[in-house]
Amino acid sequence: MEHLVDWSRAQFALTALYHWLFVPLTLGLTFIVAIMESIYVKTGDKKWMDITKFWMKLLAINFAIGLATGVIMEFEFGTNWSNYSWIVGDIFGTPLAIEGLMAFFMESTFFAVMFFGWDRVSKRFHLISTWLVAIGSNLSALWILLANGWMQHPVGMRFNPDSARNEMINFWQIVANPNGFFKFLHTITSGYVLASLFVVGISSYFLLKKKESDFAKKSIIVASTFGLLSCIYLISTGDSSAYTIAHNQPAKLAAMEGVYKGEKRKGIIIAGILNPEKKIGDDKDPFLFKIEAPDALSILGFHSLDAYVAGIDDMVFGNKKMGILSAKEKIAIGKKDIEALKSYKETHSKQSLEEFRKNSKFMGYGYLKDPKDVIPNIPITFYSFHIMIGLGSWFLVLFFLVLYFSMTSGVENKKWLLYAGLFTMPFGWVAQETGWITAEVGRQPWAIQNLLPVSMSTSSIATTNVIITFWMFTIIFTFLLIADIKIMLSEIKDKVKEL
Helix, strand or coil, X not given: CHHHHHXXXXXXXXXXXXXXXXXXXXXXXXXXXXXXXXHHHHHCCHHHHHHHHHHHHHHHHHHHHHHHHHHHHHHHHHHCCHHHHHHHHHHHHHHHHHHHHHHHHHHHHHHHHHHHCCCCCCHHHHHHHHHHHHHHHHHHHHHHHHHXXXXXXXCCEEEECCCCEEEECCHHHHHCCHHHHHHHHHXXXXXXXXXXXXXXXHHHHHHHCCCXXXXXXXXXXXXXXXXXXXXXXXXXXXXXXXXXXHHHCHHHHHHHHCCCCCEECCCEEEEEEECCCCCCCCCCCCEEEEEEECCHHHHHHHCCCCCEECCHHHHHHCEHHHCECCHHHHHHHHHHHHHHHHHHHHHXXXXXXXXXXXXXXXXXXXXXXXXXXXXCCHHHHHHHHHHHHHHHHHHHHHHHHHHHHHHCCCHHHCHHHHHHHHHHHHHHHHXXXXXXXHHHHCCCCEEECCCEEHHHCCCCCCHHHHHHHHHHHHHHHHHHHHHHHHHHHHHHHHHHHHC
């Protein structure tokens, strides 16, 4: 069973990581293209039409290849995670259905007009279509991320003991779920940053090839402006995300910051190296090296200087002074709750039902074996989070410098900055992937926070089948990624020759 869970997790992680190589670029590039076309319609300058068409072509390549990975990922909920889909499918499936029927339908319909309609519709209608593609792609992200946010902070539902399923009781609570809403804002804004890095990087390449044309300079100004504004807003959404995590996923917060001993006025680790010999419950220092900003985690997570930040030891062993139950106590309560549910299913007695409802919020803990299982992988969560934060800080500086020199002495004269823009581009994807690793590894062991562990979410299928499809998908996705890169590089080289 453990092998099945591990391989199912690996397959889904593989699909998600590959899929997310394409999605954020689509989210951001649609808006950059819409801005460029708006300038063209406003000014009537044909140069802006050529600029728009080039970036739109790269957008189309990325969109088409990314679509394949997304379709496969949705099917995996039925093939690999059917137990999860049975228990929460009525809730989780609703935003996904809305995404397909409304947002994706709008996005794909107007995408055809945007890409093929230059000489077939009026300039204004074409511009409207381009903006609708941008809005539609981001609306798709909204519904998907609301579904993901619900998994990390389940609201608007109740467990039906007769059907053993969670049922939706308030759709608008799911829509207004702060975890999902702030995740949406943070995720799409990070996509804007990635797309801006993409345009800055390729434009820097053009300028380094001595193609000092209006094409590259105009593109780099739009992208650096959009990227700088996106980075600034990304910081505020990160603050809001940290607040929701602190209140709803304290184990994730503790792992992100390497907090073992809870305390008031807790600081944020700006940079650090974890002690590999540190174990939960011992007295060893968690860090070999660290740079810390005093009090900042209490302020960021709870908006209070004196707020208590629970540590990993608190959640495993409990803290009576702070009213925190130990994982062992929660597991014991959860097992009793599972037995009460089993008794109710067999006897339908009111006493068993009342016993179940009394502590149903801990039912998920009853499936865990070891109290330490409530803590996610600390090194992966910690390092992923800090890599994401470190890269995001550099992106902010880069966009500022590129925009400043573009508006003053001319960015084409700053080769060191052009090289920085070019070689920073791939790190945009590193930041994206580490952000998702932080979010998803950080919520382990839960498929649904506190309610359903990943170990109870899989389908009853042979592990061999999952292993075979894992390697099959690895080959297919790698082929698609190589094809995506080769086609884009071909278009970029052709543009260099043209310029």
